[in-house]
Amino acid sequence: MNVSLRQLRVFRAIADGRNFSRAGDQVGLSQPAVSRSIHELESQLGLKLLDRTTREVVLTEAGQSLALRLARVLDELDQALAEVHGMAGARRGKVRVASSPTLSANLMPACIAECARREPEIEFVLLDRIQQDVLDSVRAGEVDFGVVVEPPDTDDLHGEPILDDPFCLVLPPGHRLAAQRTLRWSDLDGEALVLLDHASGSRRLIDEALARHGLRCEIRQQVGHPTTAFRMVEQGIGISVMPALAAPPTGLAVLVMRPLLPRVQRSIMLVHRRNRAPSPLAQRVWGLIRAVAGDMRSRTA
Known part of the structure; x- marks a missing residue:
C-alpha cells in the first residue's frame, strides 16, 4: 500500500x-x-x-x-516534526489525559488549573471515563497517559504511584457508628451497604477488604458515581465505603466520613504504554500532576 x-x-x-x-x-x-x-x-x-x-x-x-x-495520528506527527525541528521549543501543543470519574472530579481540576498557570501554551484535554475505558484508551494510544486506581494487570503499562487514598466509611450523623471517631472494618459486619459498581477501580479493593475480614454485609445498591451513593446514604438505604478522595472539597454536608482501621488504601497511578514514552509535552504534564498530588499528600499528612 x-x-x-x-x-x-x-x-x-x-x-x-x-x-x-x-x-x-x-x-x-x-x-x-x-x-x-x-x-x-x-x-x-x-x-x-x-x-x-x-x-x-x-x-x-x-x-x-x-x-x-x-486526527490523532496527524496531530502526533505534526508535534513530532515540530519537536525535531525545534519549532516553538516544544513548548506549545495538546496533551490528552484520561482519568476515572472520582479522580476527574477531585484531583484533575486542580491539575488543569495549575497547568493553565504554569504551562499556558499547553492545551490540557481531559477525557473523563470509567477505569477500564481509561486503560483501553492508554493501550490504544488515544491519549498520552491515564490517571487510574492501581490496575490488577500492568504488564504492558508503565505506572508511577503518585498518591495513596485510604478507604473510609460514609454514614448519616445519626447512625449508631457515627459517634466513633475511627472505626474498624469489623464494625461493618451485618450492615447494609451502598457501593461503587465493578466499573470502578476501587470496587475490587473494597471487595477484597470485606472478604479478608470475613464480613457479612448486604449490598443494597451498586452505583457508578460517589455522588449517587452519598444521596442514597442520606436517604437511609445503607452506609458506604468510599475512598477519602471521593469527598468533595467542601465536605459531605449532612453526612460524616470516618477512617477505617486497619488502614486499606488505593494507590493512584499515572500510566502510559510501556513501549512508548510520552512526548516531552506530555512528560511536563505528567510531572505537574505528580507535583499537585504531592501537595495534596502533604496537606493531608
Whole structure:
C-alpha cells in the first residue's frame, strides 16, 4: 500500500470542512489536485471514503472510521516534526489525559488549573471515563497517559504511584457508628451497604477488604458515581465505603466520613504504554500532576 502523507492531509481537510475548494485552500492545492489525491487514496485503500454531490460531501462509513483515527495520528506527527525541528521549543501543543470519574472530579481540576498557570501554551484535554475505558484508551494510544486506581494487570503499562487514598466509611450523623471517631472494618459486619459498581477501580479493593475480614454485609445498591451513593446514604438505604478522595472539597454536608482501621488504601497511578514514552509535552504534564498530588499528600499528612 502506497498512501502518501499529502493524500491523508487532503482527506482530513475535506473531512473537517466537507468542501473540496476549502480543503484545497487549506493544503495549498487546486481543486483538481484535491480530487486526484482523494481518488488515489481510495484506490490504494480499495474503499470509497467520500460521497460527493453538487451540493454536499458526505463521509462513507469507511471515511468516518478513518477520519476518527486520522486526527490523532496527524496531530502526533505534526508535534513530532515540530519537536525535531525545534519549532516553538516544544513548548506549545495538546496533551490528552484520561482519568476515572472520582479522580476527574477531585484531583484533575486542580491539575488543569495549575497547568493553565504554569504551562499556558499547553492545551490540557481531559477525557473523563470509567477505569477500564481509561486503560483501553492508554493501550490504544488515544491519549498520552491515564490517571487510574492501581490496575490488577500492568504488564504492558508503565505506572508511577503518585498518591495513596485510604478507604473510609460514609454514614448519616445519626447512625449508631457515627459517634466513633475511627472505626474498624469489623464494625461493618451485618450492615447494609451502598457501593461503587465493578466499573470502578476501587470496587475490587473494597471487595477484597470485606472478604479478608470475613464480613457479612448486604449490598443494597451498586452505583457508578460517589455522588449517587452519598444521596442514597442520606436517604437511609445503607452506609458506604468510599475512598477519602471521593469527598468533595467542601465536605459531605449532612453526612460524616470516618477512617477505617486497619488502614486499606488505593494507590493512584499515572500510566502510559510501556513501549512508548510520552512526548516531552506530555512528560511536563505528567510531572505537574505528580507535583499537585504531592501537595495534596502533604496537606493531608
